[in-house]
Amino acid sequence: MKRRDFLTAASGAAIAASASTLPVPGLIRRAHAAGSGDTVKIGCLFSSSGTMANIEGRLNYVTKMAADEINAAGGVLGKMIEPVITDPGSDWPLYAQLGKQLIQQEEVAASFGCWTSVSRKSVLPVVEQNDALLYYPLHFEGEENSKNVVYLNSPPSSSVLPAVEYLMSEEGGAAKRFFMLGSDYVWPRTINQQLKGYFKSKGIEESAWREEYVPLGFSNFQTLINQIRDFADQPGGQPIVILTVVGNSIPDFFREFINQGISAFDVPVLGLDAVEADLEGLDTAPLVGHLNCWAYLQNAPGAQNQKFLADWAKYVGDNDVPFSADTVIDPMVSTYDGVHLWAMAAEKAGSFDVPEVRAAFDGLSFDCPSGYNITMTGENNYVKRGVFIGSVNEAQGFDVLWQSDDTPTPVPFSPYMQG
Amino acid sequence: MNFLPRFRLILPVMLAALLGAQAAPAAPRDDLLAPVCTGAFGDQMAALQSIARYGVEGGGDAAAWALRVVEAFDGRALRCGADAAFIETGDALLSAATLEPVSAAEAGELSSPSVNLRLRAVSASAAGLLTLMTAPDPAAREAALKVVSKRREAVTADLLERIAAAEADPGLKQAVSELHASMLLNDPDPQNRIQAIRAIGQTASQRNLSLLTQAMSAEKDPQVAAEAQSVIAGIERTLAAGKLMSVLYSGMSYASILFLAALGLAVIFGLMGVINLAQGELIMIGAYSTWLVQEGLRAAAPGLLDYYLILAIPVSFAASAAVGIAMEALIIRRLYTRPLMTLLATWAISLLLINTVRVVFGSQNLEFHQPGYVSGGVQVLGDFIMTMNRLFAIGIAVVAFVAVLWLLRRTMFGLNIRAVTQNREMAGAAGIDTRRIDWMTFGLGSGLAGLAGLALSPLYNVNPNMGANFIVDSFMVVVLGGVGSLLGAVLAALGIGQINVVIEPVYGAVAAKVLVLLLIIGFIQWRPEGLFAPKGRR
Numbered sequence: 001m002k003r004r005d006f007l008t009a010a011s012g013a014a015i016a017a018s019a020s021t022l023p024v025p026g027l028i029r030r031a032h033a034a035g036s037g038d039t040v041k042i043g044c045l046f047s048s049s050g051t052m053a054n055i056e057g058r059l060n061y062v063t064k065m066a067a068d069e070i071n072a073a074g075g076v077l078g079k080m081i082e083p084v085i086t087d088p089g090s091d092w093p094l095y096a097q098l099g100k101q102l103i104q105q106e107e108v109a110a111s112f113g114c115w116t117s118v119s120r121k122s123v124l125p126v127v128e129q130n131d132a133l134l135y136y137p138l139h140f141e142g143e144e145n146s147k148n149v150v151y152l153n154s155p156p157s158s159s160v161l162p163a164v165e166y167l168m169s170e171e172g173g174a175a176k177r178f179f180m181l182g183s184d185y186v187w188p189r190t191i192n193q194q195l196k197g198y199f200k201s202k203g204i205e206e207s208a209w210r211e212e213y214v215p216l217g218f219s220n221f222q223t224l225i226n227q228i229r230d231f232a233d234q235p236g237g238q239p240i241v242i243l244t245v246v247g248n249s250i251p252d253f254f255r256e257f258i259n260q261g262i263s264a265f266d267v268p269v270l271g272l273d274a275v276e277a278d279l280e281g282l283d284t285a286p287l288v289g290h291l292n293c294w295a296y297l298q299n300a301p302g303a304q305n306q307k308f309l310a311d312w313a314k315y316v317g318d319n320d321v322p323f324s325a326d327t328v329i330d331p332m333v334s335t336y337d338g339v340h341l342w343a344m345a346a347e348k349a350g351s352f353d354v355p356e357v358r359a360a361f362d363g364l365s366f367d368c369p370s371g372y373n374i375t376m377t378g379e380n381n382y383v384k385r386g387v388f389i390g391s392v393n394e395a396q397g398f399d400v401l402w403q404s405d406d407t408p409t410p411v412p413f414s415p416y417m418q419g
Numbered sequence: 420m421n422f423l424p425r426f427r428l429i430l431p432v433m434l435a436a437l438l439g440a441q442a443a444p445a446a447p448r449d450d451l452l453a454p455v456c457t458g459a460f461g462d463q464m465a466a467l468q469s470i471a472r473y474g475v476e477g478g479g480d481a482a483a484w485a486l487r488v489v490e491a492f493d494g495r496a497l498r499c500g501a502d503a504a505f506i507e508t509g510d511a512l513l514s515a516a517t518l519e520p521v522s523a524a525e526a527g528e529l530s531s532p533s534v535n536l537r538l539r540a541v542s543a544s545a546a547g548l549l550t551l552m553t554a555p556d557p558a559a560r561e562a563a564l565k566v567v568s569k570r571r572e573a574v575t576a577d578l579l580e581r582i583a584a585a586e587a588d589p590g591l592k593q594a595v596s597e598l599h600a601s602m603l604l605n606d607p608d609p610q611n612r613i614q615a616i617r618a619i620g621q622t623a624s625q626r627n628l629s630l631l632t633q634a635m636s637a638e639k640d641p642q643v644a645a646e647a648q649s650v651i652a653g654i655e656r657t658l659a660a661g662k663l664m665s666v667l668y669s670g671m672s673y674a675s676i677l678f679l680a681a682l683g684l685a686v687i688f689g690l691m692g693v694i695n696l697a698q699g700e701l702i703m704i705g706a707y708s709t710w711l712v713q714e715g716l717r718a719a720a721p722g723l724l725d726y727y728l729i730l731a732i733p734v735s736f737a738a739s740a741a742v743g744i745a746m747e748a749l750i751i752r753r754l755y756t757r758p759l760m761t762l763l764a765t766w767a768i769s770l771l772l773i774n775t776v777r778v779v780f781g782s783q784n785l786e787f788h789q790p791g792y793v794s795g796g797v798q799v800l801g802d803f804i805m806t807m808n809r810l811f812a813i814g815i816a817v818v819a820f821v822a823v824l825w826l827l828r829r830t831m832f833g834l835n836i837r838a839v840t841q842n843r844e845m846a847g848a849a850g851i852d853t854r855r856i857d858w859m860t861f862g863l864g865s866g867l868a869g870l871a872g873l874a875l876s877p878l879y880n881v882n883p884n885m886g887a888n889f890i891v892d893s894f895m896v897v898v899l900g901g902v903g904s905l906l907g908a909v910l911a912a913l914g915i916g917q918i919n920v921v922i923e924p925v926y927g928a929v930a931a932k933v934l935v936l937l938l939i940i941g942f943i944q945w946r947p948e949g950l951f952a953p954k955g956r957r
Contacts, residue, residue: 049773054782054882171460173536184929214928219879219888220676222669222809223923229802233625235633248880251784255878259796259806265540265570281784281880289536322781391536401535 039082040075040352042067042339043102045113045123045134050090051217051247055277055331056115058323059137060085062332063112065315066339076343077350084108088119095119099126099134109352110135110342112335116246117141117187124149133354135342137334139272139295141190145412147358150341151382152334154295156194157411162387163270163293164195166402167240168202173268176237177208179228181253182244184213190417191244191272197416208236218249221256229260232267241269250278254287264289264392275329279396290392294330295370295385297398302371308333309369333369334385340366341376341383372407382410447473448484448516449503455492456499456532463532464541464572467492471545471573475552475581486549488515493542498529505529537572544570548578551595557588564591568598576602597621604630609640616643620650623657623801661801666920672809674916675816676875680889681896681908682819683739683868688894689903690840691860693751694762697769698893699886701739701865705872706881707776708738710785717788725790728811728873735873736866742772743865747858755857769886777883785881793877808877815874819867824905826863836860840903899939901949910950915939 044063046056060083067081075081084106086098095114102108103126110133114120117140127134127148135150142155153159166172180195182188192211199209210231212224232239245253250271257269263286271278274292298309309328316325341364346352349360362378372386384407390398451473454466467489474485491497491506497515498505504515505526514521547566554560567574579599586592601618603611616634619627628651635647684698712731716724723730746768754761793811796804827833838846839856847853871889872881879885896915900907915935922931943949 048782049777049884051884053777053884054784057782171535171537212927215932217888218928220673222672222806223920224928226665226669226802227924230625233629233802235629248784248882251880255808256806259794259808260804261796261798264536265543268536277783281786283786283789289539291536322777324783 038079040077040079040346041082041084041106041108042342043099043106043108043111043113044083044085045088045095045099045102045111045119046085046115047090048085048087052090052115055247055275055329056090058277058329058332059112059115059335061315061319061321061323062312062335063339064319065312066336068315069311070339070343076346077352081339081343088113092116092118092122096122096126099123100130103127103130103132109133109346110354110357112137112338114138115331116185117190118185120149121186131354133342133357135335135338137331137338139330141187141194142410142412142414143190143417145380145382147381148354149381150338150361151380151410151412152338152341152385153330153383154385154387155382155410155412156191156414158385158387158408159293159295160191160195160272161198162404162408163272163291163389164198164242166389167268167270167291172402173240174238175240175268176204177231177234177239178210179231179239179241179267180209180211180244181224181228181241182213183216183218183246183249185216187246188213188244192242194414194416195242197414197418201416214245214249216249217247218245219252221249221253225253225256225260225262228257228267229262232262239267241267243269243271244273246273250274251282254278254282254290258283258286264291275331276327276397277324277329279392280324280327282396284392284396285394287392288394291401292390292392292398294388294390295372296330296333296368297370297388297390297400298328299390299397299400300370300388300403301400302369304367304371305369307369308336337366337368337374337383374407380410380412382412384409452488452504452515455497456504460533460535460538463538467538467541467545468573471548472575472578474545474549475578478552478585482549482553484518486546486553487518489542489545489549491515492532492534493539493546495531495534497532498526499532500526500529540570541572543572545573548573548582552582552585557591560586560588560591561594564594564598571602574602576606604634609643612638612640612643613646616647616650620653623654623661625658625802628654628658658801661799661803664800665803667917668803668805668809670913670917670920671813672806672916673919674912674914675809675813676878677892677896677916678909678912679812679816679819679871679874680868681893681900681912682816682823682905683864683866683871684893685864685897685900685903685905685908686823686867687861687864688897689905689908690836691857691864692758692902693755693861694758694765695751695864696762696766696890697746697772697886698868699888699890700769700772701743701868701886702872702875702889703776703881703883703886704742704772705735705739705869706876706885707780707785707872708735708869709873709876710787710881713788724788727788728790728793728877731873732870735869737869739869739872740862740866743868744858744862746865747861751861752854752857773883773886780883782883787876787881789877812874812878815870819870820905820909823863823867827905832856832859895936895939899942899949901951904949904951907949907951 044060046059047053048057048060063083067083070076071080084102086102088094088098099111102111112135114123114136115138120136123134124146128146131148133148133150135152137152139153139159140155167175180192182192228241243253250273269290271290271292276298312328313325315321316323344364345357345360349356361376361381365373365375368374370386375384386407387404388400389402391401393399451466451470454462458466470485470488474482496507498507505521506513506515512521512523512526513519543566547563547570550563551560551567554563576599579595579602583592583595583599586595597618600614603615606612616631619631631647631651635644638644638647680702683701684695687693687695709731712734713727716727750764751761754764793808796806799805827836835851835856838851839853843853896908896911900911919931919935922934
């Protein structure tokens with residue numbers, strides 16, 4: 001083997017390794033149109049492989065669970081729901097490709113999918129061109145208002161900002177200085193942009209915050225934690241970290257954070273993408289007190305939540321689901337809400353056609369496991385959700401530290417984007 | 420420390436407590452507890468502080484009671500009734516004021532007081548203070564002193580003075596007095612201020628530097644200011660040294676990870692020329708076998724659980740080596756003449772391994788027990804903390820490097836490997852069983868990957884996909900170091916690690932990654948054979 005062959009082969013190896021999975025077009029079989037026959041199809045665009053697999057994979061099962069629930073009660077417009085599962089393999093362009101297949105070949109009535117904003121942005125043109133529906137279950141950066149996407153979770157105005165406001169209050173720790181650390185893509189950058197606008201509107205000096213980004217999948221947080229310690233020890237008031245890294249970077253971040261001996265008392269971390277599932281595999285005792293904010297927490301009070309937790313545990317047991325039976329995260333509940341909201345809209349419209357289903361959104365309401373009655377209006381496709389601030393407890397979960405009295409109206413476009 | 424305004428906040432509550440003390444013996448405790456339940460956040464905080472004060476000033480029984488209450492608050496066991504507070508213990512309910520058992524019916528409807536981060540900081544500080552005062556065991560008091568010196572929410576100078584006076588152990592007494600001295604930075608007496616500056620100067624940290632700089636900007640007394648100047652200069656020197664060590668350590672640590680991931684590949688790709696895309700999955704298998712050893716020990720010999728990382732060394736090596744040898748015997752040896760086919764075949768194997776592991780274990784991150792030698796860190800100098808899990812990885816990397824070097828240079832097996840690498844036909848003609856050497860070398864490379872999995876398990880998330888993180892980096896190290904050169908791999912890893920760490924704080928982690936890749940591309944353009952090119956025919 002010649003030297004040059006080595007090098008080409010080695011670079012080929014690098015390329016092959018960075019592309020996670022090959023598209024598998026033949027995997028989805030062609031079937032009859034939505035609404036014809038006695039079933040109606042819905043599509044799932046959640047990865048079962050790649051970096052997002054551990055958290056996104058659960059959403060496939062929760063969609064099935066919600067479909068089973070509706071089917072058991074007689075289905076939608078007399079038809080049984082049949083979920084079609086795909087695997088976009090955490091590969092953003094593949095979400096668009098599979099989304100297209102779901103709409104054009106499978107002729108699904110609606111799709112449920114995406115976790116990261118990158119994947120949503122890549123599916124967006126597909127659903128808009130085909131006038132299809134995508135139910136998106138994650139809280140996200142806002143600044144988007146498509147008639148083809150149902151935003152099941154909150155934009156920053158009703159998730160991040162209330163949480164930061166709480167942390168800045170005397171009770172929440174009187175945070176004065178902010179270290180914003182995120183993965184380098186659209187969600188963290190937009191969130192931080194809005195936060196900076198928000199800080200400015202509160203008269204906070206620019207020297208009171210720092211902004212750092214790491215590549216997706218980054219794991220060596222040593223230097224950054226050193227920087228955070230350095231930042232924290234400067235004078236000027238209580239520092240906090242606003243963490244927008246995603247996926248497996250979250251446990252890596254916390255592991256280094258613990259090992260360098262920083263506690264939540266010194267520098268609380270508001271982990272905007274941190275969910276119960278990220279704490280699996282970590283000893284949470286040294287992490288107690290760190291925060292997150294979502295529209296649902298596993299410890300949300302109420303019978304509705306108890307029922308959902310029991311249903312999920314039962315579903316996992318009955319169907320051999322390869323995920324924890326006693327971990328439930330917000331996007332799971334949001335997806336579950338989404339399937340129900342879609343079924344209610346279709347039932348109300350008397351049709352599976354997208355324009356008619358969309359026209360039926362106005363006035364929908366559903367008793368979410370979070371304990372809030374969530375509603376939709378005719379104004380946009382956002383769903384009104386409650387707000388929770390959680391704090392890490394010893395049992396790898398989040399205690400509810402604060403929750404909103406009602407469901408604030410989502411504001412798609414933030415007034416803080418300027419500047 | 421900004422305790423003066425806080426002190427003002429406590430004062431009214433404290434006065435109330437003192438006035439109450441003259442009435443009935445149990446009444447002040449009720450009064451102290453009331454605002455914890457009913458008060459707004461500020462009152463709750465003041466109440467916790469005055470409970471700590473009540474305990475320290477009262478001593479003995481009062482201190483034990485106060486400790487019990489703040490611990491219950493911190494542990495979320497405190498419950499509020501209509502007009503009294505209770506402590507919930509497993510199955511019973513105690514009155515928080517008297518610590519006597521109470522029936523549930525008597526207590527009535529109960530609610531939990533809100534416990535947020537700041538209140539927990541105050542209660543942790545108060546608990547530390549009270550433990551420091553009451554614990555019979557000096558080691559427990561020493562631990563409490565550490566808590567108190569970090570968490571000062573409930574600590575005031577006069578309380579520390581009291582504790583220092585009561586302390587029996589001379590060493591601890593000295594330490595408490597020093598902590599007391601350091602809290603007098605705003606004292607009216609200049610002598611006390613100088614004492615405080617010296618006491619603070621004992622620990623060089625950015626935090627103390629900020630503290631002193633802040634205090635000095637308002638200092639009028641020239642003598643105190645001069646003392647502060649010299650202490651600040653000393654702290655700055657130590658901090659600079661600590662920072663340098665910290666950068667070096669971070670670079671070393673990153674290098675050790677790169678090197679461990681690349682070591683197996685350096686053998687397989689470097690010596691045999693096989694592009695093994697399943698290398699990352701061999702790392703994963705090493706990590707999973709480590710986990711299995713841990714679970715096995717947990718079930719069979721819980722006493723040895725802390726040593727699972729050591730005991731798993733042969734297991735993880737053997738498991739990955741076995742998978743590697745099977746790969747070689749079944750597939751790769753048929754493809755030695757077709758490198759691109761090997762590339763595809765090993766990629767297929769990697770997918771197969773990932774999905775097999777996912778089906779068997781699920782895709783969640785595995786939980787690893789973190790024994791003392793891989794958790795936490797040691798404050799070495801200034802703000803430099805040496806984290807133990809990284810030290811462990813560095814240690815394994817050094818040991819593995821020395822062992823492999825010895826194996827290749829000093830043993831018959833190594834000699835054979837080198838002979839086959841340099842000229843396969845000639846080595847065969849000289850009587851070396853080249854087939855046997857092939858699979859043994861492949862097994863060695865795979866086993867080393869398994870060892871990497873073990874060393875990385877306290878550092879990284881262990882899940883079926885973990886291998887993908889390492890494959891690009893390890894090829895980078897091997898190609899940069901010079902294919903076939905172990906020493907080259909070490910230097911390449913150290914170089915990449917150190918450059919990364921230096922660039923990262925300046926241009927950010929994203930740019931660091933890009934710059935390092937550009938540097939490597941430039942270097943390979945200039946020197947395609949890498950740092951060290953082994954002589955020999957290929």
